[in-house]
Amino acid sequence: MTFPRIAVDAMGGDEGVRVMVEGAAIARREHEKFKFLLVGDQPRIEKALSAHPGMRDASEILHCEDVISGDEQPSKAIRRAKTTSMGLAVNAVKQGDAGAAVSAGNTGALMAMSKIALRTMPGIDRPALAALLPTLEAHDVVMLDLGANTEADARNLVQFAVMGAAYSRIVNGFERPSVRLLNIGTEEIKGTDALRDAAAFLSDAVASKDGGLALDFDGFVESDKINRGETHVVVTDGFSGNIALKAIEGSARFVTDLLKQAFTSSIRSKIGFLVSKPATELLRHHLDPNNHNGAVFLGLNGVVVKSHGSATAKGVAHAVAVAARLLEDQLTQRIANDLAELGEDALRTNSNGAS
Incomplete structure (x- = not known):
């Protein structure tokens, strides 16, 4: 081929x-x-x-x-x-x-x-920027939107969920990825109207389609749980998503810098570093952004991958490999199929929950 x-x-x-x-x-x-x-x-x-x-x-x-x-x-x-x-x-x-x-x-x-x-695909109002973030589990978590749209209504969030799930099926191999909406709490009453409307819509869509929609909607997730590995796809607007991403990246750098300071503060600490070096190397590898490089603009009539500007050759390789996998597994067609499964009538939901 x-x-x-x-x-x-x-x-x-x-x-x-x-x-x-x-x-x-x-x-x-x-x-x-x-x-x-x-x-x-x-x-x-x-x-x-x-x-x-x-x-x-x-x-x-x-x-x-x-x-x-x-x-x-x-x-x-x-x-x-x-x-x-x-x-x-x-x-x-x-x-x-x-x-x-x-x-x-x-x-x-x-x-x-x-x-x-x-241009955007039929059935998609706005493209979203999606990236892979490390978790405590063996799989990464797909998160979107990370900055393409500062605001998103319920319809946008539903479309993001469909696109994120299709992406997760390719890069992580899940047949029915677990999808959650980023919120300030997990209770159904929490969050904006757009979040609650999108949650209600996704719950009904998954149930009414008898599992035909290839995702499982599991409600809301708070930002401190993004990297726990308890969900496969986290959906939010670009404003909140970009803030959450920067906070996660900053926390990762803080932890690694703190460990570096601690292990170089004294002779005893340096000896301790030598003893624990295998564990710290594993941590460094897990937090290395080059191992997760390659954000994707989902929802376009074509594949576009954004590599981090400071990426090493290894990081660029990861971004190029992401593009290759999305072409091999026909991401755009998968999204189109999922949108067809969802149904055009179902997508006529605005941020106020009206039809």
């Missing part, structure tokens, strides 16, 4: 071309059927490819010197979509020259370009 190639914005990210090309090369070792369209400055890409002969044979270069800066306003960036490496990578998906685009550049610009170029 021939898979569509993956367009890589080779100019995005803090480290630039070398890391983006190396990451793609690492990912291809496990997804060797994929080919790549590398978008960026050709001489620099050629130099980076010289260290990865196998990758060179599987890649085409689309020369482009113009780059979207990290602090550029999305409204300005979209005007240069046809001349920048990020815009050309996304446009390759629109034109059918690639099945997915991967960029480590400006998140807001990438979101804006992707929405304009690819």
